[in-house]
Amino acid sequence: MRRPGRTAALLLAAAVGLAACSSSASTTGTTAPAATRTVVRTHQVSSPGADYRPPPARFVRPLPPGHRTPGGAKDARCPYIRTGLDEDGDRGYHLHRPNVADIEGDRIYRTTVLTHLHPVGCRFYFYAPPYEAVADVVPRRFSSATVAHNALVRTAEAGSQPISAPHFARDGAADRVDGISYRTKFFDRDGTRDWAFAFAAGRTLVVVHTQRSDTSRPAVYLARAIVGRF
Incomplete structure (x- = not known):
């Protein structure tokens, strides 16, 4: 019945070495390949309420006749x-x-x-x-x-x-x-x-x-x- 946290991955692709969206010729007359770099970033998304801490369990005191009710x-x-x-x-x-x-x-x-x-x-x-x-x-x-x-x-x-x-x-x-x-x-x-x-x-x-x-x-x-x- 637990609803665990989930991990979301964000993938970014960045093209490096491109000029005016086209390849340029090198001094040798060959075309230089475009260089790419892939960056992966992850972050943790917690389920709502996953950090809830219930109040500590405690014994309840008796309440005899004539005694006042406790606060609250x-x-x-x-x-x-x-x-x-x-x-x-x-x-x-x-x-x-x-x-x-x-x-x-x-x-x-x-x-x-x-x-x-x-x-x-x-x-x-x-x-x-x-x-x-x-x-x-x-x-x-x-x-x-x-x-x-x-x-x-x-x-x-x-x-x-x-x-x-x-x-x-x-x-x-x-x-x-x-x-x-x-x-x-x-x-x-x-x-x-x-x-x-x-x-x-x-x-x-x-x-x-x-x-x-x-x-x-x-x-x-x-x-x-x-x-x-x-």
Whole structure:
């Protein structure tokens, strides 16, 4: 899925020793052959976004009841997907709409919107101690679809055990969206083994983290549930 740089060669031919576009006779009466010189110049053209460096992976701190949200976040519902239990209550949302609690497999007591991101992101916290983050959605918009796609590859390469998922959504316009599963940091008790899934939708790169170290599927299913919003 990498889009490597390409090398362009520019060939210049210069005719040397020509006068008035015609050959001239030498003093011996013979015609002097025209001398030519070939110059080859090469230069490297990098693919857009090839120099992108994803932010370093980090553990997300728990957010217990009564604690303020960290900087760049606020308590609010996610604009991309419902939370499910416990925030939505037992009102049957899980029976007919995708939600984070059902897909990720953990009950959630608190959702924050990451306002420092553009578009905004979301983070979801477990309902019991230590009130760790169980999942989040981290979007980032680039200048073009090509740059976003190259950033997708770089992001997965920064983790481990990447699993390519071309056309992962298979739903209308999302047929053309590519994604990659990989392991990274999220919940500190899991080290670097939590599963994430990243996809490039147009010029937007979206990374979905989960605290699941046992299976990559919840991250993929969360991505499928939200890809249409980007």
